[in-house]
Amino acid sequence: MTDDLRARAPETAAPAPRGGDAPSAVLPAEEAGHAEILARSQWQLFRRKFLRHKAAMVSIVVLTAIVLAAIFAEQVAPYGFNEINVLDRGIRPTVENQHFFGTDRLGRDYFSRVVFGMRTSLLVGGLVALLSTAVGTVIGAIAGFYRGWVDAILMRMTDLVLILPGLAVLLVAAALLGGGDPIKVGFILAGLIWVQLARIVRGTFLSLREKEYIEAARASGAGDLRIMFRHMLPNSMGPIIVNATLVVATAILIEATLSFLGFGVQPPRPALGALINDGRSAMTTDWWLVVMPGLTLVAICLCVNFIGDGLRDALDPTQQETV
Amino acid sequence: MATYALRRVLVSIPVVLASTFLVFFFVSLTGDPLADLRAAPNISQAQLDFVRESRGLDQPTAVQYVRWLQSIPGDGFGTYLRNDNRIWPDLQRVLGNTLQLVIAAEILSIIVAITLGVVSAKRQYSFFDYSTTTFSFFGFSMPVFWFALILQIIFVNIFLATDVRIFYTANLSAPNPGTGLAFWVDRFRHLALPIMTLMVISVATYSRYMRASMLEVIHSDYVRTARAKGLREGTVTVKHAMRNALIPVVTITALSFGTVLGGAIVTETVFGLDGMGLYFIRYLGQRDPYPIMAWLLVTAVAVVIANLVADLLYGFLDPRIRYD
Numbered sequence: 275m276t277d278d279l280r281a282r283a284p285e286t287a288a289p290a291p292r293g294g295d296a297p298s299a300v301l302p303a304e305e306a307g308h309a310e311i312l313a314r315s316q317w318q319l320f321r322r323k324f325l326r327h328k329a330a331m332v333s334i335v336v337l338t339a340i341v342l343a344a345i346f347a348e349q350v351a352p353y354g355f356n357e358i359n360v361l362d363r364g365i366r367p368t369v370e371n372q373h374f375f376g377t378d379r380l381g382r383d384y385f386s387r388v389v390f391g392m393r394t395s396l397l398v399g400g401l402v403a404l405l406s407t408a409v410g411t412v413i414g415a416i417a418g419f420y421r422g423w424v425d426a427i428l429m430r431m432t433d434l435v436l437i438l439p440g441l442a443v444l445l446v447a448a449a450l451l452g453g454g455d456p457i458k459v460g461f462i463l464a465g466l467i468w469v470q471l472a473r474i475v476r477g478t479f480l481s482l483r484e485k486e487y488i489e490a491a492r493a494s495g496a497g498d499l500r501i502m503f504r505h506m507l508p509n510s511m512g513p514i515i516v517n518a519t520l521v522v523a524t525a526i527l528i529e530a531t532l533s534f535l536g537f538g539v540q541p542p543r544p545a546l547g548a549l550i551n552d553g554r555s556a557m558t559t560d561w562w563l564v565v566m567p568g569l570t571l572v573a574i575c576l577c578v579n580f581i582g583d584g585l586r587d588a589l590d591p592t593q594q595e596t597v
Numbered sequence: 598m599a600t601y602a603l604r605r606v607l608v609s610i611p612v613v614l615a616s617t618f619l620v621f622f623f624v625s626l627t628g629d630p631l632a633d634l635r636a637a638p639n640i641s642q643a644q645l646d647f648v649r650e651s652r653g654l655d656q657p658t659a660v661q662y663v664r665w666l667q668s669i670p671g672d673g674f675g676t677y678l679r680n681d682n683r684i685w686p687d688l689q690r691v692l693g694n695t696l697q698l699v700i701a702a703e704i705l706s707i708i709v710a711i712t713l714g715v716v717s718a719k720r721q722y723s724f725f726d727y728s729t730t731t732f733s734f735f736g737f738s739m740p741v742f743w744f745a746l747i748l749q750i751i752f753v754n755i756f757l758a759t760d761v762r763i764f765y766t767a768n769l770s771a772p773n774p775g776t777g778l779a780f781w782v783d784r785f786r787h788l789a790l791p792i793m794t795l796m797v798i799s800v801a802t803y804s805r806y807m808r809a810s811m812l813e814v815i816h817s818d819y820v821r822t823a824r825a826k827g828l829r830e831g832t833v834t835v836k837h838a839m840r841n842a843l844i845p846v847v848t849i850t851a852l853s854f855g856t857v858l859g860g861a862i863v864t865e866t867v868f869g870l871d872g873m874g875l876y877f878i879r880y881l882g883q884r885d886p887y888p889i890m891a892w893l894l895v896t897a898v899a900v901v902i903a904n905l906v907a908d909l910l911y912g913f914l915d916p917r918i919r920y921d
Binding site (some may be wrong): 280429430434436441443447449450509530531535537547550554557561565568571572576578584 | 600615619620623624669692734735739740741743746747752757852856857860863878881884889892893896897900
């Protein structure tokens with residue numbers, strides 16, 4: 275998709291000298307002549323489009339609240355993660371005694387458990403996004419720029435990843451390496467997910483390296499590293515940022531699945547997937563034990579996906595699609 | 598076309614072998630298959646040594662791998678680590694059950710997704726379009742296992758409240774499923790909820806692709822021509838636009854076969870279905886490398902076949918693509 279964009283861009287208008295990949299045909303007429311404010315106006319363009327994306331705006335507010343709650347879990351949660359309230363066993367969601375998400379048969383407050391579990395989910399999601407973006411960008415850039423053996427190995431790895439179901443491979447890895455703590459689970463997930471990002475970066479770099487401005491940069495004596503990181507990388511930022519965002523949601527869902535199946539984050543560490551598994555035995559009567567942690571997961575991932583969608587719309591003006 | 602298919606199969610053999618070797622290597626690197634056996638209270642060193650030698654666990658990894666490969670044609674993946682039951686008959690049984698589930702879910706998903714995609718593209722930015730988009734976003738953002746549990750909660754409670762059992766919430770068949778039509782009705786009532794679970798993510802994905810591809814086609818010149826020469830709108834949509842819009846979607850459905858099998862792991866675990874997914878989880882929990890390796894090989898072959906079908910279908914649907 276991004277390749278299409280880049281192939282089409284020169285038709286609409288001459289490519290911008292640096293920064294942003296938005297075709298400048300949509301720029302207001304009075305700004306088009308001033309090269310020195312072009313870069314800023316593209317930023318403004320992005321900002322205006324992004325701010326108009328209502329779902330993304332609402333999502334940012336909700337997600338910020340969720341992240342803050344997770345960071346300050348000790349202050350936000352009315353009870354401890356494993357704190358047992360003998361008098362409040364099996365209560366449905368109520369504001370009384372602050373059992374917003376109800377309690378289980380032991381009397382543990384599910385709102386507090388969910389808040390601590392969110393911390394794990396967000397930690398894993400953020401860690402996987404950071405790691406896989408960093409590794410994927412560097413390897414994808416090298417593969418797209420130099421081709422050669424790095425590219426060959428990357429493409430063979432992609433073949434392997436495409437042939438085995440990702441969830442199965444991650445389950446095997448987590449079972450053998452021993453999941454346990456969130457950091458470890460994050461590393462295991464990133465170990466597979468970076469390949470997807472590397473492919474995207476490789477694709478953009480492959481098409482960018484043939485562009486005239488790269489030739490110009492080389493003619494004026496710029497070295498490989500300078501061309502890759504000062505000229506090509508800024509022009510590939512759009513897809514990288516969008517995918518890094520979407521990876522957060524993917525990683526959170528996979529972590530929850532691993533923990534639900536018992537191969538991810540292990541008790542006594544809090545994890546939303548494990549919480550849902552805990553609630554399973556009593557779920558036909560105490561439905562909130564399953565519904566509430568799951569709704570929290572849905573809320574987090576929905577916010578992340580909407581923000582990713584908003585970023586994509588704002589960064590790729592020619593792209594209508596929002597898969 | 599036949600040459601192309603043959604070449605593709607030949608090319609994918611090393612990839613499948615490489616992937617199984619990597620997993621095998623990884624498994625032998627990180628896991629001691631005898632760890633659980635060793636922890637068992639009434640096992641002697643002699644028994645452990647016997648298992649180790651008969652399995653060839655004292656050999657280098659490469660030798661073990663070749664032994665494992667050699668065991669496939671004659672021995673059908675050999676036996677489990679803990680007993681002498683054969684792996685292949687079990688794998689055949691669970692593969693059949695999973696294919697019933699996955700194929701039914703995929704066919705229904707494709708029908709629903711194409712309908713949703715075409716209608717939302719025809720009425721872009723309508724209420725219907727926005728609802729489908731919202732549904733898709735929920736589909737992407739929802740843990741599959743959680744949706745399965747919600748379905749179980751709802752249908753168990755319907756049963757408890759009204760004493761009417763619409764769909765079963767666990768297992769593949771009733772204890773006495775009967776024969777013929779009665780058997781398949783029973784099977785359907787057991788598979789309905791797992792199928793719904795698998796469909797959510799597939800419909801969410803495919804309908805987005807269908808909508809995008811339909812939007813692209815609907816504004817093309819030949820569709821305008823078809824309309825201009827006085828064809829009815831329904832004919833234009835179905836016979837002209839939809840046919841071409843289907844091409845990328847067909848590819849996506851075949852390519853996402855691996856993902857669907859991954860979804861089946863979760864779905865079958867929640868509903869306790871005797872399929873590939875539950876089989877995988879059971880032996881992964883027991884840390885038995887042999888059935889896991891067999892599972893991965895069968896799955897990899899299934900994915901390769903699905904990808905090949907995708908490629909061939911692509912050439913069949915789009916005559917501009919030639920394989921020679």
